[in-house]
Amino acid sequence: MPASPASPRKTPRQARARATYDAILQASTRILQRDGLEKLNTNHIAEVAGVSIGTLYQYFPGKDAILIELIRQKRTQLRDGLAAVAESAADQPLGTALDALLHVTIDHHMRWPMVGRTLDYAESFLPLAEESAVFKTELVEIVAGVLAQFAVPQPAAAARDLILALNGLIAGRLTSEQAERDAIFERAQILAHGYISAVKKQ
Amino acid sequence: MPASPASPRKTPRQARARATYDAILQASTRILQRDGLEKLNTNHIAEVAGVSIGTLYQYFPGKDAILIELIRQKRTQLRDGLAAVAESAADQPLGTALDALLHVTIDHHMRWPMVGRTLDYAESFLPLAEESAVFKTELVEIVAGVLAQFAVPQPAAAARDLILALNGLIAGRLTSEQAERDAIFERAQILAHGYISAVKKQ
Amino acid sequence: MPASPASPRKTPRQARARATYDAILQASTRILQRDGLEKLNTNHIAEVAGVSIGTLYQYFPGKDAILIELIRQKRTQLRDGLAAVAESAADQPLGTALDALLHVTIDHHMRWPMVGRTLDYAESFLPLAEESAVFKTELVEIVAGVLAQFAVPQPAAAARDLILALNGLIAGRLTSEQAERDAIFERAQILAHGYISAVKKQ
Amino acid sequence: MPASPASPRKTPRQARARATYDAILQASTRILQRDGLEKLNTNHIAEVAGVSIGTLYQYFPGKDAILIELIRQKRTQLRDGLAAVAESAADQPLGTALDALLHVTIDHHMRWPMVGRTLDYAESFLPLAEESAVFKTELVEIVAGVLAQFAVPQPAAAARDLILALNGLIAGRLTSEQAERDAIFERAQILAHGYISAVKKQ
DNA sequence: AATGAATGAGTATTCATTCAT
DNA sequence: TATGAATGAATACTCATTCAT
Structure with missing residues (x-):
């Protein structure tokens, strides 16, 4: 070994x-x-x-191993947080479930905003391709599971796009001075609901 | 001096x-x-x-000056591309205008995907805060100008969110294997249209 | 102490x-x-x-003490091996005695060829000068004792030269691919016999 | 490259x-x-x-490259020195030719005795196997060329053994206090002549 | 006696930058 | 102006050794 x-x-x-x-x-x-x-x-x-x-x-x-471990811990936190919320969302309306997921995601980003951005970049040069693919699949599955309960078509593709778009929105807001938690939540909510409505009409 | x-x-x-x-x-x-x-x-x-x-x-x-110049050139390209499209979109329907903006944005990301990601990160340690704020405002104004033509409420806020979310979606797709130009466009379109519909209903 | x-x-x-x-x-x-x-x-x-x-x-x-102990053990092995053979060679012809000494020497080198080379080098930086001199004298005396039985002139000098030359020959052969035990013995035998003949003619 | x-x-x-x-x-x-x-x-x-x-x-x-370059320079010196002597030995008696080769070899060892020993050891961990084999072959060919002129049987094998044994003798003498140039030459001469006589009688 | 966590001086190597030619 | 030899602070990493448990 x-x-x-x-x-x-x-x-x-x-x-x-x-x-x-x-x-x-x-x-x-x-x-x-x-x-x-x-x-x-x-x-x-x-x-x-x-x-x-x-x-x-x-x-x-070495140094890279430290970065990798940080990435793993952050991923585990986010995945577990989302999974817990997804489970408890089983018998709730779509809006409620979505909001819960959003809150977990925003809280996660807000914990260490700079660290998150940096580790995202670090992924590009660390030998983590396979592991990253697995992680992204896991996230998509969690979110897709929620979406599927509400008859969203192509739930995996929708989940993946939502995750990417929300990450962009949240991370971008946190980079600038616009870092009000509730304000971010409000805009993220519009984005998520709007996207899901559009997908359903497809 | x-x-x-x-x-x-x-x-x-x-x-x-x-x-x-x-x-x-x-x-x-x-x-x-x-x-x-x-x-x-x-x-x-x-x-x-x-x-x-x-x-x-x-x-x-010095080295940083090279990075800064690369960032400036890329920014100029994107801003000019979007501005040109925005101008010619003056007398077109919303959908058409939006699609044109999306195409410019996706093309821009696809030109040098790795460079784009890297320069985004480089911004975080270069002395570019003020300049970046100006640039972001310029972008927002261009997009907000288009949105305003179609009675989108709070066009600046909507423009900013759309830009961030779309960047996340496009950059994320380009990082993974899912780098089909048309496929990305299709999903970006859904996101953009969905978001604007939702914003209008607010 | x-x-x-x-x-x-x-x-x-x-x-x-x-x-x-x-x-x-x-x-x-x-x-x-x-x-x-x-x-x-x-x-x-x-x-x-x-x-x-x-x-x-x-x-x-400390680390050096380990190296020193390894050197001592190897030296003891070689000295005792040669001494035993020298003793039993007392009533044998020169050729037989010489061959026995050669066999012991070659066997000793072959046991851990890489270790032998390395420890030879290690001597150069370990505080072993005096001890090494004593050891070399002991070896020379053992071999010289045998040579003296056969009226070899200046037996100590001859013994010392023989030991050095044979070490060079054997170690060199073991470093290269030419590591056949019998082939080495044959060439070493020629060297030893030729040298003794030449010394006697002096 | x-x-x-x-x-x-x-x-x-x-x-x-x-x-x-x-x-x-x-x-x-x-x-x-x-x-x-x-x-x-x-x-x-x-x-x-x-x-x-x-x-x-x-x-x-890196550090190893410096060691390698030193080894190469030393090898070139020795090879060229021996080659020059071998050429001019073409029309001389065996004893004279042999003595000339011995002088070159001893002078070479005496130039930097400690360096020679150290570089010999360094070979064992440097990526020089092939190059070393070529060098040894070159040396053997030079010496074998001289021996062949005097009808020494198996000149290559004899040359190789002579080189190894003489190296052992000379290096060993230089390590100890017995570093008199003429004394070393005298013993090396006996070794070389004795070995060649023995080989011829085979 | 044995353990293994901790230490820190030592060593290799990189790279942004300067400046004499 | 262009060149490229030279610089040295910064950084990664090793390993002999100590000592509290």
Whole structure:
């Protein structure tokens, strides 16, 4: 099992090790959020995390592995959040279900807006093609499952387009000064409902 | 008035100078498209452009200035393309005008998909905040002008949201294998029409 | 009396300790043979030996001490092998005695060819000058003792030259593809006999 | 033509560049001779050579390339030296020819004794297998050419063995305190003549 | 005694930029 | 003006060694 850049080098067993592992990831998130990808270097991460550079390399085979782990954690959060909402939306009207999904998505983007944008870009140079495809399929399936309950035609294609368009809208709003949570929700709602109405009329 | 990183060091007057200047930008585009931002370094650019590193620095004060110039050229292309279409859309039905805008936008994205994504990211660390705000406003005004002709309420807000959502949809599609021009257009059309219908019903 | 890098930190008394000690040395030999000196690091040794890095340092004060111990063991093996043969050669003809010495030497080189070469090099940076001089003298005395029985003039000088030349021949052959045991023996025999004949004629 | 560790990165064109290139190699030789392979690191080389670390990497893709270039230069020196002597030995008696070859070889070893030993070891981890085989064949052919003139049977095999044995003898003597040039020559002469006599009697 | 988490000095390498020619 | 040799700060990563548990 050779260490690839895609997997952590050592799985933390002791409590201290776990804390170190998390500290490295949290420090990375902070740097990404405050200074961007340019300032994310291993020495800086170690310093912010309060560990030595050697310790960092005990847990991650390299800088890319840290980025990959951050991406994975963020994906897991979003997927689980959407899945939970999708499940509880089973017996609710379309508008309610949609709004719940929107809230989860917007909250997710708002948590670390800069980190999200940066990690999206990082995907383009990390060896994550296959994993990304799987993740996108999972997201599409979750959303498509909700859409299918309301007789939306071609639910997978609709889900994929909705996700992309909403991501663009939300991320774009968060980049600019227009970062009011409720305002974003309102516009996203119009977009989503409008799109679904149009798709149904097709 | 010292040269700021945001402006080329010299305005090329002679034809040879112009050719060198363009060669540097074209080389940068090629490297960005093929290898990504990581491989974009000044020595490599000079080599691909067929000039010496010294010459490169005669034309640009630094690496960032090259990126900035690429961003400006791309922005100018898109803005001019949309403006031309918007003008000729003055006496056409909404659907036709919208489709024309969509075509320009999709073509723009498809020209150098990887470059577009990369430059979008590069904006986040270049000193371009003000300029970017102006550009976005210009785009919004162009699109809002069209929407206003058809009594779309709050045309500026609608234009902004449409631009963001469509960018997300188109860029996302181009990232994945789903890069069929007509297929993208079809879905973008649904999104745009659906959104405008929804906005009108508000 | 602080532990010097030239001596193991503890003399193992219990069987388990002895096993650990040997496991570390065997692991080092395997790494040296398979991957070379570059890959020989204490963490790797500990891993291959199946002990923790802390335990390794209980038995050896440092990496150099491991190398030194390997060198000592190999030297002891060679010296004892040659000494045994030299003793039993007391009442045999010169050719027979010489052949026996050659066989021991070739067998010794063939056991771990890569390890031998590497440890020869390691001598150059380990604090082993005096010990090495003693060892070389011992070897020379063993061989010179045999030569003296057959009236070889200046037996010590002849022994020393023979050892050096044969080492060069054997090691060189083992480095290349020409590693046939019998073929090496044949050429070494010619070399040794020719040299002794020449020395006698002086 | 991708930069491999086996070839210099940039062939010096200007006089200044040539001087820098040579300074790097000379500094490496000095470090090798005085401190050994352990202390041979790129920063140290650059410092001793009086150039910056960046300059070093303009000429060599890495540390290994420097070692390889040193090996090549030493090999060329030895090969050319032996070839010249072999040619001029065409019409001389065997003893004279052999002595001339011995002198070249001993002089070569004595030039940088420590460097020679170290580079011999370095061969074992550098990607030089094929090149080394070619070089050894060339040496063997030069010496075998001389031996063949005097009806030595199997001249190639004899040449190869002689080279290996003499290298062992000379290098071994130079390692110890016994580094008298004439003394070494005398013993090498006995070895060479004895070996050839023995081979002829076979 | 054994463990393994942590350390940090050391080393290789890159790349934006300068400046003498 | 163009060239390309030179610079050196910045960065990734290794590995011998220590020490708290």
